[in-house]
Structures are given as C-alpha cells and as structure tokens.
Amino acid sequence: MGTVKGREPFRWHSTISYKTVPKIVTRGYDTTELVEKGYGFADVIFINYQARIPLIKEVKMLHYLMILCLDDGMSSSPSIARFVAKGHNILTQSAGASILAFGHAYGAFQAFGRMLDKYLERAEKEGKSYQEMAEILVKENRGSLTIGVSNLMLKDPAAKRIFARADSLDLSGRYVAFQREVVKAAQKASKEPVDLDMLGAVGATMFDLGFTPEATWSIAALARAFGSTAHAMEEEEREARVLFGQNLQPKENYDGPADRSVPSLKDRDKAAKPGQAKTLDEWRKAFDERAKLGGSGWAIVEEIADPRKLAKVKNQ
C-alpha cells in the first residue's frame, strides 16, 4: 500500500519495558527478580514511571497518597462506574468508565501540575519569590476551581495532614512550598474561607516525589478506580439492573422547546429554517441563539492554544 524501501520494519519501540520468552523487564529490572527481592507494588510504580528504585520513605508517601485517592464516597468516578454496572456488563467497563471521569475539573492533576510548573518557571525567570509568584497565580487564575485551594476541606484535615506527612518524611520540596504560598495568597484574596484541598495536597506532594502531572493524573485515576470497582460490584449486588428504554424523564424536569406538531414532509420547506449564515452578524446571532439550547454544545467554549503566544519554530 505504501513504500517501505530503505526503512526498518515496524516494531514496538519502548524505553519502558521488554519481554522475552523467559522474562519481563521494566527499566532494566526483571520484574520477578524485583518482587522476589522484596520490592512491592509502589516500588514498581516508581520504577515504571521514573526508571528508578525509590527511597523507602518515598514508597511510604506514595502508599499514603494512594490510600487517600482510593475512595471519596459517591463522587463522579464511582457514580459513573455504578451507572455502567447497571447495564450488566463486565467489570472492566466500569473500571474504564471510572478512569474516564477524570478530566480538567474532577481530578485535574495534569492541568494543576502544568499550572504549577508554569508559575514556578516564571518565578525562576523573573526572579520572583514563591510568595510573589503565588499572588500572581491567584490573581491570574481568579475563579478557577483547580488551583488546589477551595472550600472543600475546611473541616476535613486530610489534605493538611498530607503536607505534614511529607514534611515529617522530609519529602516536601518546591511544589509543596509553592502550593503553601498559593494557599496563603488565595486565602488573602478570597472573601470566603478557603484552604488547601485534595487536588493541591495530593498533586504537589506527588510532584515532589518526582511524578509528572501526567503520571500523577493516571496514578490518581487508577487508585480511585480500585474503589470504583467495589462500587460497581455493590451496584450489581444491591441495585436493580436497568433496561434500554426503561427510565422516564418527567416533563416537569424538561425545559426545552414546548410540545409541537411534526410538519408533514410536503410542508417541510415551510417549517425548515436554513442553518447557514451568510454574514458574520448572522453567524454571531445564530451562535448566541443556538447556545441557548442545552445539549447543543454551542454554550461550551474550550480553550485552545493561541499560536500567537507560542514560540516561533522553523517552517515545517
């Protein structure tokens, strides 16, 4: 179908692992040798993600953080896992659904980590202290729900205990230090009481353990998925299955267009309204009109990278 001349045949290329008939090797270590020599689950997570044997205290901290990620009551991920389980399918689908619940609001570890990296880099470049840069971060991200500070943990000490544990294990680094300043800056700027939340505490500590924002995102989502599988099984055990077409949606919960008769096909042209805009004003008007219809998607505006703000590269 295409030309292959002079090129190597396709092979799975990986810097992480390989396997042969007699062994499986991750980052250079035989996985059976690892566990035979007493390394455990969390050790292998460090090895896989960071290609290094962790310090014992780092392993302790990772276990600590993953326990806190394990369950959160009936939040998004176990709830979606339960909904999937109601269809009576195999457990892997509920587990996958739980992971898919993680995004840039719920469990926003990638976005949060990138944000911290961006401001830490700026602090270095601009010669600003963490305190100064935290104030800038809070100002520039006003209204954001994912700066690791919110009103979610005002009565629950779990988030603050994470930082205390990181301190006691001597594992707090620049991320924890900076996040502490972000908390102070947010508290100063907010009229309502706010404090370090689980995103901020788990995220900053994971970053100080050397995990990237992406690694942290996936580790947290997977840790939570263990809890979600228990919820999925409980749903199967205790709740009824749901059939296609079973659930009703009461009219009082509907606020879309009022009931109307379907025009006959021969009257179609009279009823149909073309969707094309011929001028930009028409387009804008149609855009705003469409945005009023829930579920149309027009009210959602996603951020995309502004190429004007990116460094210039050579022509491709």
Place this chain on the structure above:
Amino acid sequence: MEREPLIKRKSAISYKTEEKTVLRGYNLSDLAEEGYTFCDALFVLFQGRIPTEAEEKMLEYEMGEFLEHSMSPSAAAAISTMGGRPQLPAAVAAGVMTFGGAHGPGAAHGYMLNKYLERARVEGKSLKEMGKILVDEYMDAGMPVMGLGQPQHIHGDPRAMPTHRKQKELKVDGVYLDLQEAIEEAFNKRREAEGKKTIAVNMIGAGNTALAELGFAPNAAWGIGILCRGFSCACHAIENMKKGHAWMASTRERMIQMLDLSMIVYDGIPDRPVPSQEEREEYAQGELEKGEYKKWVL
C-alpha cells in the same frame, strides 16, 4: 459549592462528610497516617478487614509483578489510543478495558475455582480428585482450561511458578492453591497421555489463585489485576504522548510506523465501480439474488 451527592444510594463501602472520608468504618486519612499501605487498603475496600502482614506482602508481590507486561493487548491499546491524542485517561481506560475473555480472564478463573471447590465439598471429593474432574470436563467439552498457557511465554510464564512458591513461603496457601495445583497436574498428565507437550500455569492460574486465597472475590481480584496493569499502560501511553509521533503513520521516521500504509494487507472484494443511481435498484437486487456478499458480512 454544591456538595449534594451525585446519586442517592445506600452503600456499605464508604461515606464522606465535610469532616472525613470513611471506608468500611475506617477514616481513610487515619489509615494512611497509621502507616498502612495501599495494598492494606485494598483489603479494607474489598473485604472490610485489615489483612495480616503476610497477606499484605503477598498482595504487594503480586501487584508488583503484574504491573508491567511490556507489549500485551492492554499496552498496545493504550499506545494506539494515545496515537489519536485524546486526553490521557482515555488511553489508560482503553488499556484497562482490553481485559476480557482472552487477555487476563481473571474473574472467570475465580468463578471456575469456586464452582469446583463447592462441588468437592458437596460431593465429598478431595481437591486432587476434583482437579482431575475439572480438567476432564473442560477437555472433554473441548474448552480451554483457564489459567494455563501463555502465547508469548511459551515455556511457562516467568511470574507464575514463583507466585505459587511465594504463597507457600508466606504461608498464605489454602484450598485454592491446592485445587489449582491439582488442575495443573491433571491437565499435564492428560496431555502427556495424549502425547502432547505439557503446558505451564500462567498468571491467571497463579495470580488469581493467590488473590482468591487472600479472600478477594473473582471480580475484586480481576479489578485489582486490570487496574494494576493500568499503571504500566499509562506509562506506555505517556511515552507515546511525550516521545512518539501522533497518528503513528509518519513516513519520515527511520522505522516503519504501526499505521504506515505499508502495514495494510487487503484481501477483500477487488476494486469495483460504484453503480449510478439509475442503475442502483437493479444492481442491488442482483447482489441480493447472487448472495455473494454474504461471505463478507460481519
């Protein structure tokens, strides 16, 4: 901020207040503060109990061992999914969701063991006898005996026998391991009698047996296995995201990429002209009458 529950359910797993998150009666933060491991917490989650040290060690061993398996359907799915550059959770979920009837059928193996353990109990048979009955019933029916053989580790999965041994070393062996070993013995005796090569236990046979022995229900054990593998799937996906090319079809790379056009082998219906709309009805009717299309129907 709205903090009402997303769905209203009675649950025996956990609750969460403004003050704390409680799993099976334990404050999660206290559990972590006390120094329990994530593996300990999985016992609390799935079984509502704190495990013994030996049980925790066995789970650590198994999860450490199962986490990475290089190129398996799960890692391949995670990498392929990331090739389209969705968000990372999509690739991780794709990896996890590859597990099914062929790739790590953990729950099914667990249900099989439970069924035959119960039969041994009710029928007053020894586990050795029941292992042979299981093997004969499966093989007579032409069904594969779960937990044996691995398509890549053709001389035996390097993780499997050490897992059996570790169970004994940590003294966390019991009826599940007894039955599993009886299955392995009966299976290979029968194969030898039939003049066939022996086949070793795989990680479902060994790992799932250990998880069952640790008290995990078949689906809980499966969940632990697939999610444990999810971590390495995530690594492979992130590697592709950060170091690989999207689409995996670039012709500028030294090595032919997975989705290079040259990788496609087509042996379907030869190229044919599209009938015009005027010809359509007659053409379609002809196809229905000839029925050749049926061999391509999926």
